[in-house]
Every structure is written in C-alpha cells, then in structure tokens.
Amino acid sequence: MGVAPVFSNIDNWVNKYEHSLPEELAADEPFWDGIRNGYRLKPDYINLENGYYSFLPQETLENFIGHIRETNYQAAYYMRTKRFDDKRAMAEKLATLAGCSKEELIITRNTTEALDTIIGGTRWQTGDEAVMAEQDYGAMLDMFKLVAARHGVVTKIISVPNHPASDEEIVDLYASAITAKTRLLMVCHIINITGQILPVRKICDMAHSKGVKVLVDGAHAFAHFRYSIPELHCDYYGTSLHKWLSVPLGAGFLYVKKENIKEIWPLLGPNSTIKEEDIYRLNHTGTHPVHTDLTISDAIDFYLKIGIDRKEARLRYLQQYWTAKVRNLPNVILNTPVQSERSCAIANVGIKNMKPADLADTLLKKYKIYTVAIDYANVHGCRITPNLYTTPKELDQLVKALVELAGN
Numbered sequence: 001m002g003v004a005p006v007f008s009n010i011d012n013w014v015n016k017y018e019h020s021l022p023e024e025l026a027a028d029e030p031f032w033d034g035i036r037n038g039y040r041l042k043p044d045y046i047n048l049e050n051g052y053y054s055f056l057p058q059e060t061l062e063n064f065i066g067h068i069r070e071t072n073y074q075a076a077y078y079m080r081t082k083r084f085d086d087k088r089a090m091a092e093k094l095a096t097l098a099g100c101s102k103e104e105l106i107i108t109r110n111t112t113e114a115l116d117t118i119i120g121g122t123r124w125q126t127g128d129e130a131v132m133a134e135q136d137y138g139a140m141l142d143m144f145k146l147v148a149a150r151h152g153v154v155t156k157i158i159s160v161p162n163h164p165a166s167d168e169e170i171v172d173l174y175a176s177a178i179t180a181k182t183r184l185l186m187v188c189h190i191i192n193i194t195g196q197i198l199p200v201r202k203i204c205d206m207a208h209s210k211g212v213k214v215l216v217d218g219a220h221a222f223a224h225f226r227y228s229i230p231e232l233h234c235d236y237y238g239t240s241l242h243k244w245l246s247v248p249l250g251a252g253f254l255y256v257k258k259e260n261i262k263e264i265w266p267l268l269g270p271n272s273t274i275k276e277e278d279i280y281r282l283n284h285t286g287t288h289p290v291h292t293d294l295t296i297s298d299a300i301d302f303y304l305k306i307g308i309d310r311k312e313a314r315l316r317y318l319q320q321y322w323t324a325k326v327r328n329l330p331n332v333i334l335n336t337p338v339q340s341e342r343s344c345a346i347a348n349v350g351i352k353n354m355k356p357a358d359l360a361d362t363l364l365k366k367y368k369i370y371t372v373a374i375d376y377a378n379v380h381g382c383r384i385t386p387n388l389y390t391t392p393k394e395l396d397q398l399v400k401a402l403v404e405l406a407g408n
Contacts, residue, residue, distance in 0.1 A: 010038055010059060010305055022309040026317035029391070035306065036389040045370045046394045051192065051220060051346055051385035052372065054246045056299075063298040064248050067291035083290055090296045094241075094253055097300055099228025105255050106283040107293055111219035112139045114238025114254035115186070117282055118215050119143045121264035122184060126152035131177045131185040133160050134377040137192055137217060144186075154181070159378060160191065160198070162335045164342075167199035171206050182212045189221040189232075193374045193383060194335045195319070195346025197225075204233040213260070219243060219252075223303055225312040225344045235260050247299045250292040254282070311388065315345035318386045322395040323347050331406035335379050348374060350381025351405050359405070367401040 013034045017025060025031050038057045041047070056064065071078050092102040108114040119130075120143060130144055134157050147153045156177040164170050174185060185207045190197045204214045213235040221227070223245035229237050237255040241247035256264065262276040270281040303311070320340065326332045326349065335348040351359055356373035360382050363369040371382040386395065 010035070010302070014305055014307070022307065022313040025310055026313040032314065032388065032391070036391070039389045041389060045364060045368045046390075046397060047370050048384050048386055048390070048394075048398065049370050049372050050387040050390075051243065051383060053249065054243050054387055056246050056248060057302060060246060060295060060298050060302050064291065064295040067294040071291050071294075079287070079290070087290070087293050090293050091253070093297055093300055098222070098237075098253075098255065099230055100255055101258065104258050104261075104279060105253055106279050107296070108238070108252045108254050108283075109250055109285070109288070110242070110252040111137070111217060111238045111240040112143075114252050115140050115215060115217060115236075116143050117254055117267050118236045118238070118256075118264060119147060119184075119186075120267055121282070122147075123263065123265065124151040124153050124183070127154065127181055128152075128183045129154045129156055129179060129181040131156045131158070131174060131182055131212075133158050133188070133191075135160050135191050135193060135379070136186060136188055137219065140186060140217060156182070160196070162194055162196065162378065163337055164196075167202055170199060171202050174203050175206050175210075178207065178210050178212055182210070184215055185212050186215045186217065189216050189218040189237075190224070190344070190346065192220050192346075193377065193379045194348045195220075195343045195383070195385075196337055197221075197342050197344065200232045200234065204235075208233070220346065222253075223308075223311075224315065226308050229255050241296060241299070245296075245299050245303060248292045248295050250289050251296060256282070306388065312344060314388060315386070316340060316343075318390055318392070318395065319343060319345050319347050319384075321392055322384070322399050323349075325399045326402050326406075329403065329406055329408050331408070332402055333381060335381050345387070346383060346385050348379060348381045348383050349402060351402070354405065356381055362405065363398075363401055367397060369398055369401060 017031050038059060040058055087107060091105050091107050095102040095105040124147055130153055144155050148155055158173045158177050187200060187203050188198055189200055200216055207214050215236040216234045218237050218239040220243060222239040235257050240252040242249045256279055261279050264282060266282050268284045270284045274281040323334060327334050331352040333350040333352060336343050356375040360371050360373040363371055371384055374381060374383055
C-alpha cells in the first residue's frame with residue numbers, strides 16, 4: 001500500500017495565513033489542501049462518517065506511536081512513577097481548553113463511561129424521575145433503563161423536533177416533562193443523529209429554576225465548535241475525545257461542577273484516602289492504555305495550531321455547502337435545521353420512499369461514499385459528517401448522488 005506524503009510543518013503553513021479571518025479561510029481551498037496533506041486518506045471511498053471516529057492526522061499519529069514506544073520502554077517504572085502526574089497534567093490541559101477548573105474534570109474512556117458515572121452514581125430513591133429525549137444516544141437510554149430496573153426510577157422521554165421554530169419550543173418541551181419528583185435531566189449538546197445544536201444554557205437555567213440538575217451529553221461538541229463548559233450552566237458534562245479532537249480511541253472526559261462531586265457514588269471503588277469532594281474519587285479505572293492519555297496533549301496542540309474558530313468556520317462551511325444544494329429539491333429530506341447557529345459539521349439527509357439502510361448501501365456501492373444509516377426517533381436518513389480534510393469536490397459527489405437518487 002502506498003503511503004500519502006506527510007505534511008511535516010503545519011506551523012509554518014498556518015502562519016502564512018495568520019492574518020486571514022476564519023470566515024475568509026473557510027472557503028480557501030489552497031489552505032485546506034495543505035491541511036489535507038497532513039492526513040493519510042484511504043482512496044477506496046469518500047469518508048463522510050467522521051462523527052463516529054475522527055481518525056488522527058499523521059502528526060498526532062506519530063506522536064501516539066512515540067508514546068507507545070516510550071511507555072513500553074519504561075514499562076512498570078513509568079506506571080509506578082510518572083503515570084499519575086502525567087494523567088493529571090493531561091486533564092488540566094483539557095480543563096483549560098474546556099474553560100473549567102482542573103478540580104472539576106477527569107479523563108474517562110469515552111462519553112458513555114462519563115455519563116454512566118453520573119446516571120449510575122446518582123443517589124436515586126424509588127419514584128424519582130429523570131427526563132431525556134428519544135433522540136439521545138442509545139447507550140445512555142440503556143443506562144437509564146438499568147437504574148429504572150434497579151432503583152425504581154421513572155423515565156420521562158420527550159421528542160425533539162428536527163426543525164424547531166425557536167429555542168423556546170425546545171425548552172418548553174423539556175419543561176413540560178418536569179415534575180416535583182424530577183431529579184435529573186439529560187440533554188444532548190448536539191444531537192448525534194441529526195447534528196442539531198440544542199439551547200443547552202436555556203434548558204439548564206429552566207431546569208435549575210425547578211430544582212433539577214442537568215447532565216449534558218457533549219460527545220459531538222467538544223473541539224467541534226467554540227464554547228466553554230461553565231457558560232452552559234450545566235451540572236455535569238461528558239464527551240469523547242476520539243471524535244472532534246482526534247485523540248486515539250479510548251479517551252473522553254467528565255466534568256462535574258465542584259459542589260456536586262461529593263453527591264455522586266463512584267462506579268468503581270475509590271482509594272480510601274481520596275476525599276469526598278475530590279473528583280478523582282470518581283476516576284478509579286485500574287490499569288489502562290496510558291499512551292492514549294499522553295496523546296491528548298498532542299491532539300490539543302494540533303487543534304490549536306489549526307485554530308478553534310478556523311475549524312468551526314470550515315466545518316460549518318462544508319455542511320452548508322452541500323445542504324444548500326439539495327435542501328429544496330423534491331424527494332430530498334433534510335433532518336437538520338437550516339439556521340446556521342443550530343448545526344455545524346453534521347447533517348442528516350434522506351430520500352423519500354428510500355430506506356436509510358438502502359441509501360447508505362447505494363451511496364457506498366455505487367458512488368463510493370461512506371456514511372451511516374439512521375432510522376429511528378423520527379430521523380430517517382444518512383448522517384453526513386465531513387472533516388477538515390474533506391473537499392467541496394467530494395461533497396459535489398454526494399450532491400450528484402442525492403440528485404440522481406431523488407429523481408431530479
């Protein structure tokens with residue numbers, strides 16, 4: 001197999017464009033061609049399924065391999081000496097990027113582990129209620145089913161419209177499910193199956209006014225678009241780092257607002273010397289792949305070199321580039337809001353009278369475009385998720401396919 005050339009000096013490349021505004025660079029193809037050169041891309045298909053796993057650029061990959069070699073070289077010595085300090089240093093760097101205190105963030109293996117720590121660790125009483133949406137990630141809904149069976153928790157499930165008229169429509173939906181028995185509300189920062197960004201701060205403020213804590217599923221938000229966790233006013237926040245930050249598989253994080261830490265039961269028995277108010281009481285996971293944790297720093301460095309605002313502007317541009325071309329076509333169904341502030345890179349598209357699985361299969365076999373089919377929770381189509389290395393020409397192939405399949 002041939003190996004694509006590695007773009008080895010991204011710093012110099014980005015510096016050439018340091019005076020360009022993110023909005024100007026969003027459609028500057030020569031700039032993004034330079035970024036694309038830093039990835040090794042499989043030529044068999046156009047990958048538009050980056051929402052599951054945004055694989056590493058070569059620079060981060062080489063650093064990851066270096067960490068594997070070094071931890072293998074130092075072995076038990078490293079694991080018994082530097083490991084704990086290094087993990088805390090990685091968590092602190094994440095906390096800085098997230099805008100929160102280092103005392104409020106721990107590294108987990110993924111979003112599921114992070115959110116399960118809160119769902120499973122809440123001190124439930126029989127009859128307590130939890131509010132969520134049918135569009136939430138299945139693993140989280142499964143965890144609520146588990147606490148319902150174990151503790152007698154009652155789940156109240158709403159359905160988020162694909163095309164809300166306003167923020168207030170969404171806030172009111174969640175508010176309508178809250179009662180005097182509600183303990184916890186879970187909400188997606190960005191719905192993974194449609195790419196819709198929800199008004200999380202407004203939902204949190206509403207829930208808090210009713211005495212309800214809020215858990216935010218940020219699996220697809222972190223390093224996707226700019227925000228800080230404290231500005232969301234949430235109590236808990238979980239995310240995965242193998243998605244938009246392009247960390248190797250096996251890392252995420254959990255944020256717990258400081259005053260809530262002691263209220264949560266650990267999923268695994270903590271060291272008895274750790275105080276109740278210390279978030280590391282929730283972070284006993286045993287021996288794990290430390291080289292993944294070490295690569296978090298390299299992935300953050302790469303992300304900051306690209307630029308937070310540059311990345312967001314490019315991702316939003318790519319999504320709107322293709323959705324604008326098909327949104328009003330007969331037989332094409334877009335399950336993502338049209339307003340730019342309600343989405344970023346992710347969108348979902350369907351073809352009338354065509355099953356999502358058939359659409360995904362046809363896109364891959366006939367047009368060499370890889371996507372994922374979504375067929376539940378009032379969403380019937382394929383999730384389309386480009387990344388920084390995606391080109392408009394590749395998205396033109398998607399548009400061509402959709403036009404043909406819709407009979408236009």
